[in-house]
Amino acid sequence: MPPLLYLASASPRRSELLVMLEVPFELVLPRVEEQRRPNEAAADYVQRLAQDKATAGAAMAPRPLPVLAGDTIVVLDDDVLEKPVDKADGLSMLRRLSGRNHQVMTAMALAWQGRLEVVLVTTEVSFRTLSETDIERYWASGEPTDKAGGYGIQGLAGRFVVRINGSYSAVVGLPLVETEALLRRGGVLSG
Numbered sequence: 001m002p003p004l005l006y007l008a009s010a011s012p013r014r015s016e017l018l019v020m021l022e023v024p025f026e027l028v029l030p031r032v033e034e035q036r037r038p039n040e041a042a043a044d045y046v047q048r049l050a051q052d053k054a055t056a057g058a059a060m061a062p063r064p065l066p067v068l069a070g071d072t073i074v075v076l077d078d079d080v081l082e083k084p085v086d087k088a089d090g091l092s093m094l095r096r097l098s099g100r101n102h103q104v105m106t107a108m109a110l111a112w113q114g115r116l117e118v119v120l121v122t123t124e125v126s127f128r129t130l131s132e133t134d135i136e137r138y139w140a141s142g143e144p145t146d147k148a149g150g151y152g153i154q155g156l157a158g159r160f161v162v163r164i165n166g167s168y169s170a171v172v173g174l175p176l177v178e179t180e181a182l183l184r185r186g187g188v189l190s191g
């Protein structure tokens with residue numbers, strides 16, 4: 001099947017989730033700098049990054065097809081927790097998340113025919129209290145390194161999650177319901 005869409009993402013989770021929407025797609029891999037501006041609100045930041053990725057993807061796409069991109073951040077007390085830069089950073093994120101609620105924000109952007117639309121999905125996630133042993137063992141699993149907030153709900157950190165209020169697929173990196181609607185608006189999906 002010829003592609004109808006490009007996904008501008010190196011995230012294997014985003015590719016796996018997009019498969020669920022049954023639209024043939026190919027990857028483009030733009031490089032976009034991820035740096036929050038002073039006083040930039042978390043919701044603005046995550047939407048800007050998704051838009052930057054979609055725009056950069058459209059600039060390098062080999063064919064004039066719509067380009068989808070996303071960004072995920074974890075927000076705790078107005079602080080943005082991105083991917084841990086090292087072990088100390090990863091352990092400190094997990095200690096902060098322990099026994100508390102935080103928000104996971106995922107923005108998805110679609111660039112097509114010179115247009116750009118972005119949607120933001122915010123999900124509340126509750127963690128149980130984590131012991132130092134939980135935290136050290138989880139870090140040693142290798143799972144936290146490439147994930148916003150230093151955890152993956154779909155993996156070993158699933159056992160830390162007491163409840164979520166919102167979209168599970170958004171926490172993993174691509175909100176299925178909202179992305180399907182976005183792809184309909186962009187004419188990628190019909191019906």
Ligand SMILES: Cc1cn([C@H]2C[C@H](O)[C@@H](COP(=O)(O)OP(=O)(O)OP(=O)(O)O)O2)c(=O)[nH]c1=O
Nearest residue numbers: 009010011071072147148151152153171172173
């Ligand atoms: C909170 C959480 C994040 N994540 C992942 C989703 C994203 O892949 C990653 C956040 O990093 P992002 O910067 O959103 O994305 P990425 O760098 O992995 O990929 P790309 O920019 O090329 O699209 O964290 C999980 O897999 N599970 C979780 O529970």
